[in-house]
Amino acid sequence: MKKIILTGDRPTGRLHIGHYVGSLRSRVELQESGAYDEINIMIADAQALTDNFDNPDKVRANILEVALDYLACGIAPEKATILIQSQIPELTELTFYYMNLVTLSRLERNPTVKAELKLRNFEGNIPMGFLTYPVSQTADITAFRADTVPVGEDQLPMLEQAREIVRSFNALYGETLVEPKALLAQNKACLRLPGTDGKAKMSKSLGNCIYLADSADEIRQKIMSMYTDPNHIQVSDPGNTRDNPVFLYLDAFSSPAHFERYLPEYASLDELKAHYERGGLGDVKVKKFLNNVLQEVLAPIREKREKLAKDPGTVMAILKKGSEKARETAAATLSDVKRAMKIDYFA
Ligand code: ATP
Ligand code: MG
Secondary structure, rough: OOOEEEEEOOOOOOOOOHHHHHHHHHHHHHHHHOOOOEEEEEEOOOHHOOOOOHHHHHHHHHHHHHHHHHHHHOOOOOOEEEEHHOOHHHHHHHHHHHHEEEEEEEEHHOOOHHHHHHHHHOOOOHHHHOOOOOHHHHHHHHHHOOOOOEOHHHHHHHHHHHHHHHHHHHHHHHOOOOOOEEEEOOOOHHHOOHHHHHHHOOOHHHOOOOEEOOHHHHHHHHHHOOOOOOOOOOOOOOOOOOOOHHHHHHHHHOOOOHHHHHHHOOOHHHHHHHHHOOOOOOHHHHHHOOOOOOHHHHHHHHHHHHHHHHHHHHHHHHHHHHEEEEEEEHHHHHHHHHHOOOOOOOO
């Protein structure tokens, strides 16, 4: 069986460092590993419209922003196919057939759906399209016959839903679809990076993000005003490193080389944490170190992004080509699905 990846993002804003550690960084590693036959990266504009249908300009503008973030991080169009969801109508058709295999109560019980509904304050007026988006995600994954789906932890229940639909389909209509599995970041801190405000998840919709496109000044300002341990008031107070986003970011980003370069009086992150926990280490010192680390990681991405942004035509051409290629793959899967469902009358 071919090793195929599908992954993607909603064009609801620029991508942030949560995306970087949660999925972008590993996508590039997977791309470079040569272990996969195909990598498909989808800009999920149709899905973004399910809760932004009243703001098409936002979704449209962010297609280019997200593509720039991808390319700046090292996604290479000759190795990975970047596609725009809405340009592949076969995905909508698959969604329609899969909807028969899911109940309303199952969708309402999906923890990701529940969390996202709460976040968006729909209050009883849930758009149908939003509620059914796990079904459309299943269409995306299966259309490309993906067996591996790199996602953040928040998406695991979505993937479970996809696996259930695949099993139902195959049991009813015969072995047709590939059952996918999630690929999570190895580093625990990267599973769900918290926001700069200390909220559980950095998310475009919450405005608590450090963006890949942020300037050096913006990054420094955001770090210096970050939420830390609210009980760590005096430098001498013992501090908490466990739910402290500054330390969680260091977990996700810092390496021994960063300590050698910027904070040689500590041998490792464990030593720095131990000092903070016993007291005597101030937030400003830790934040300055985090700033050095993030500036080093983000500067090359930002520079590459600025260069690419000068030529949007080339970026859009990459997306067009990727979408055309993706459409061929999705059409082949749809034709298998129709055959299995016995609706291939004129074949
Ligand atoms: P929105 O608020 O519009 O939902 P988002 O910031 O949650 O945006 P998505 O486009 O929904 O971003 O997520 C894209 C991918 O990035 C998913 O695989 C998701 O799990 C991952 N991801 C998003 N936020 C984080 C985070 N804070 N930490 C780790 N992974 C994340
Ligand atoms: Mg999200």
